[in-house]
Amino acid sequence: MSPKIINREKRTAEITRAALDVFSVKGYSAASVGQIAATAKIAKGTIYEYFETKEDLYIAAVMLFVDGFQSSLKSLLENIDDPLTRLITFTKSSLDICDRNDAETTYLFVDILQQSLLKNGVFYNRRYLVREMLLGFRKIITNILLDGVSKGIFKPEIAKDAEKIATNLLAFLDGASLHTKMTENYFDIPSQLDYFMQYLTQSILLNPENYDLNATIAEQAGN
């Protein structure tokens, strides 16, 4: 409550932000604490007043990234009622992150991967954090599907497979965005996604003929 605590939190946030910027561009191992300090415009030692190790700083930066990602998704979906529109909005905006020109977030995403897979990686012993993040996203999709079922828009029989569908959708989204980045946008990812979503929606909609998916997609893109 005291002003000091507020300053401390503020400074912690500043450093974390700077760390996120640097880690996103350089990755964990190539980034140096000195660079992060310079970015935050503070002395190198000051970093260690707020974080014990470079690893801790990395974790904080990743958390900031994940939280920002999730909350921006949540606010996007906030005022949408129609389950189909929600689903399409979710997938579109997931990939938008990779289409943005400042898309360093993708670099960070791969870096998290790296640090999760390699023994001695920062996240190797913290894979539960990654898992929880993925489960959070899966929950969002699962809820959309079940909501659609209860509203009579999606087929009732998909309810029992909602988690599987959600898991597969997430896998596709991540695989697609990585391929895109790796190949310098060689694939036209939006049209690939539309194609995937047409198959998916045809499979889950109760009355596919009542929906013009292209219109829904176009409408969503317009916002």
Next chain:
Amino acid sequence: MSPKIINREKRTAEITRAALDVFSVKGYSAASVGQIAATAKIAKGTIYEYFETKEDLYIAAVMLFVDGFQSSLKSLLENIDDPLTRLITFTKSSLDICDRNDAETTYLFVDILQQSLLKNGVFYNRRYLVREMLLGFRKIITNILLDGVSKGIFKPEIAKDAEKIATNLLAFLDGASLHTKMTENYFDIPSQLDYFMQYLTQSILLNPENYDLNATIAEQAGN
């Protein structure tokens, strides 16, 4: 043709193999030239008689990995005629790589990702190599699909979308295997894949009712 050249090629291959072993476990930056030399049972300085830099060595190792991956896939598909079985075989064995206990190949795959995405990454200016690798895989799948169409097993109308379908399948496969690794096998990837393939095959088979997909999958798994 001279014995020296033969020795040189042989030694180059040995070093590349050792490099692949080390890079697969440690990743590019954590791997040291000394470790690679030790693995190849030669002196550190000798490496530099065959490769100019650590980067060159990494590129050679990745090439060796990709070539081995592609040729093992080719030989797997070599004696299979039925397009559906070919398709399923392809997807199964792609994921098998990630299910193997010594699945260091996944680590390397992510490392390639990392080095492709990061500015200053080894592969950042060689992303065309990654693209060509992906295009090679896409070509295999596309050919399977077109073969199925011409044999009257897959729907004729998918011919024009064969590349899109192949691209999406690859994206799903990579996304799924990465998620699996990241989350310590929290997701049951084989059953997820089966689920995905059921939807896919229902969409592309001309007469889905004539095929018992589960039987085909089980049969394939048996081999």
Next chain:
Amino acid sequence: MSPKIINREKRTAEITRAALDVFSVKGYSAASVGQIAATAKIAKGTIYEYFETKEDLYIAAVMLFVDGFQSSLKSLLENIDDPLTRLITFTKSSLDICDRNDAETTYLFVDILQQSLLKNGVFYNRRYLVREMLLGFRKIITNILLDGVSKGIFKPEIAKDAEKIATNLLAFLDGASLHTKMTENYFDIPSQLDYFMQYLTQSILLNPENYDLNATIAEQAGN
């Protein structure tokens, strides 16, 4: 006399006490001002309101240690009249310091040694302080010896050598306790001491046959 001065003295004493605790465990260079501040439950900066440097703080702590050591010895000897008992009490309690499980005092003692011997050591230019401390102890022993002579218990001819005897006894005591600590109690120091004292007392007692040294030692140990 003003309350502020009293507070200042009290606070100075608290900090010195905390410093002694930390220096005793960690030694001068491994101890950090931050740890001392934490032990004293004050802020790091506050230390520098009371002491100019870490060196000054160390000197104050050592003084506190030496004073405490000497005054506890004095009070131990206060009510003992018999010179032989006084002598044995002195040696026993000197070594007791090293037998106590929390024998951090030994660490400090060696640390003082270190800082006295090394050029650039805190005590290198203050060795006179160390010398005075040793002279203080020598004085105590010398007085015991001379008292014994005047009481007709010790041989008269040792009077002229009293200082030499005292110096040698101190050297033996310190050497013995250091060896003990260094070797993890490999030597049975109490029995070594008894052995040493038997020789010593036989040399200085006027009528050794009148004394049962073991009884005197046992009696002393009982207190």
Next chain:
Amino acid sequence: MSPKIINREKRTAEITRAALDVFSVKGYSAASVGQIAATAKIAKGTIYEYFETKEDLYIAAVMLFVDGFQSSLKSLLENIDDPLTRLITFTKSSLDICDRNDAETTYLFVDILQQSLLKNGVFYNRRYLVREMLLGFRKIITNILLDGVSKGIFKPEIAKDAEKIATNLLAFLDGASLHTKMTENYFDIPSQLDYFMQYLTQSILLNPENYDLNATIAEQAGN
């Protein structure tokens, strides 16, 4: 056997020598690897081709010191037959080390103490090395005593106490030399030692009246 091995050993010895020089003056923690490298006139990194850590380097330096000390003692005693002369020679030359003007060895000795006593000290978990060193010295003295007994020069009854006598003598020697160093030669250590040795020899000689200790000492000092 190959020249390379010889060079490696030679270089290892050079570095160890440089390390001993620096550690002797600065102590373990104040000495820096850079200073040692500069003293050895090699690059900092080269140190790590020969020693894994600063700790290993310290241990090697201490071993060099101890070995040198022990072998110089041995060669001194080599051609002396008379047990009493051997005993006096041993004590004299032990203290000589501390009287030499370049007596940095004493600093190192205290540093070893420090590193043996402090938790986290380099020698804390290697105290057995220190113990073995002390036991080596004790063995030398014990042998002298037993030799004297068997030659009919020392009293037969001291045979059973030979180890205790040796232990006490060592303790005295170390304590005395430390006090001397700490107090800037305030005590006249040679005369203190003579005094101590007179008592000791009177206690152990079978016929003290047959020996003129002062003459023996003077004679020894003359060499």
Next chain:
DNA sequence: GATGAATGAGTATTCATTCAT
């Protein structure tokens, strides 16, 4: 007077690369 945030110089250690043998 008390605080604790900020500093920046200092340290051990790693490693790609070179080059004399």
Next chain:
DNA sequence: CATGAATGAATACTCATTCAT
């Protein structure tokens, strides 16, 4: 051709001390 000794730049982290509040 092969070696491996030598290099030195780079990096994470520590801590005594200062100073604005």
